[in-house]
Amino acid sequence: MNISEEHRKAGKGMPDLSGLITKEEVFEKLFAAWSFKPQIEETAVADALGRTLADDLFAKYDQPVVRASRMDGIAVKSAAFAGGMPDTSLWKPNVDYIRADTGDDFDDAFDAVIQIENVTILENGGVTLAEGTTVEKGSNVSPAGSNIRKGTQVGRAGKVISPLDMAAFVLGGYGTVKVYKKPVIAFIPTGSELVPAGSILERGQNFDSNSIMVNAMLERMGAEVLLYPIIKDDREQIEKALKEMISKADVVILNAGTSKGGEDFCVQYLREHGNMLFHGVKAVPGRPMSITIIDEKPVINMSGPAVGAYYGCLWLMTKVIDHMLAHTEPVYIPTAEATLTEKYGAPPFLSALSSFELSRAEDGTLLATPIPGRGPGSRGMSAGLMADAHYYNQLGEASHEAGDKIKVILAK
């Protein structure tokens, strides 16, 4: 690939696209060259939030197991009411009737419940019932299985487990469930200029914000992250880190060094040591991304600048993790429909991440105002990190007018 030569020929206006593949082609190449079968492990339901269920689950019990009172009251024998209202004033507790509150089971001798508000319990243990009280077999009684029936599906394999799912599993009779083991993703931040969060910043230095951000994003998606310390643009350090992480992780993200800089040993090393599936994708920021298969594992060389790494996690890593966890529904990314306050433009030949400020119209409509990436009104290259929301166009989709509705990704 020779981006530069083409670029020069094409002049400054049109970015060079030769050698770049589409996101769809990235997935085709990646999943043709690599597949991953998640391992299964058992976990307590209480610890299963956000994990991916590996089994279809069905309720083990009818509930109520036998019956339950539908209200607070007394359980009675309906046969006693066959000839109309009986004389209940000499009824004996636990013989002719028994207390039964909402959800209570009671002895099989009784088969109906009278609501407590219609009952006065007398000093001798007998009762008075309110006028008009009627009793039939089964009245105010929930039969077996009326809350949940044995065999009801309470969980689907491939689903990310929510709090409500956890309740369904417990009601299904499960104390533990089988889940997929978290895929292990290593993240190696490279760059001689990088310093860790909270350092005193000197000229020529940049903060490593990607380690913290990517770690949080990947953990939220369901992965376990191995964070490697910052390493310099040094062939030996990169080689050592890559070897170690490829041996320990299922997928490795090598961050920065994606292009042709004098110190970009990463690309060089990857070409020499594995099968580079592609170098360059029609997605900006983060265009010079590559994926190389080394020891049957994908090494993703992801763009260094923060917004590029963010976008790479959004469009690529979500699908990589869906694949690794055999998700039946994709990783959840919060979105909302918003109305553009201004025209928004994107290059139709690239899938470009754009940034928006959100606000509310008087009638509550969500409004999205584009934040210019460059030129007048631009807020610096990191403006994307401070944005309320993002949007990326599909290839061929160029612009939207003020008043158009777009589905933005909620960033914050």
Place this chain on the structure above:
Amino acid sequence: MNISEEHRKAGKGMPDLSGLITKEEVFEKLFAAWSFKPQIEETAVADALGRTLADDLFAKYDQPVVRASRMDGIAVKSAAFAGGMPDTSLWKPNVDYIRADTGDDFDDAFDAVIQIENVTILENGGVTLAEGTTVEKGSNVSPAGSNIRKGTQVGRAGKVISPLDMAAFVLGGYGTVKVYKKPVIAFIPTGSELVPAGSILERGQNFDSNSIMVNAMLERMGAEVLLYPIIKDDREQIEKALKEMISKADVVILNAGTSKGGEDFCVQYLREHGNMLFHGVKAVPGRPMSITIIDEKPVINMSGPAVGAYYGCLWLMTKVIDHMLAHTEPVYIPTAEATLTEKYGAPPFLSALSSFELSRAEDGTLLATPIPGRGPGSRGMSAGLMADAHYYNQLGEASHEAGDKIKVILAK
């Protein structure tokens, strides 16, 4: 309050609403009787995901601090190009030019960058530049602050911290940030019939699914949860648990025993020991809820059945936690706009949680099909736990026709 008498008079059709207050009135009463000021603590940015930021944060440094090359290339002195293209064949490295890759700062002697693809470095150290190469002071150089300007706001107090926020804080120069301490919410599951998750279920028993579900929901909202073990419907046990939890937590949820059963000591105890703000709310399931202030802390007596507890967390606990964490934006609850496939009805005098199955139309539209709560097609009282989505009507809002769009709460 005498629900039963009214109910009897009103007949079976119309549920009794006397003594019930609206959700809005619940918040008015609660926040008039109780207020909470969150404590502040410091945490590493790396550990701040999902926490609530307590300070406005502004970037500490211009970035780049001085300058950065905008591309891989060589840094040169623009003055050398004042009279047109100079003879560069005898240029000396580190004197007339210096390597500068994307993001690199370089010595103040240089002030412009030439893209590496337009440069051939000769064996003697001199260079050849591509035809047409032009150089001006500052070309291909990002000036100080062009990535992020000192003083740019990188965080807002009251915001729940996202991965992107974490990147913004790091770029702002922060290694640690001030966050609100997690409010401590105790959850006490009561019920002689309750057994823990995974037990062998016998007749008369129910699984305690609320502890696990409510714990997960509240933790996701940003609280720390103290889970009390299951206790019996026993006045002494309830009293002991309440005393202990009121002393340790900021808010106590006493689960079940909300109504008038013979064993519902909870309501009795609360009335006797604190200021019960209300008992009964126009929200179903979970109508018999009460809140009592004891030792200046709210004790929320929440409905026992699982769907009632879920709904109580959704409408009440989200706002309680927003209040306790001084949120400037509410706890995030995933929602989506869906088109009804059938008429959906709700009682206009109660805010009722309804359950839906979701599917996709051929054109991708999200479709919501109501799951009947009772009667034909009903799937048992726990169907709400297995639903894909929920919706609750506002008071006065009764029904929607097939084809109407509603904003459903994504349950799973």
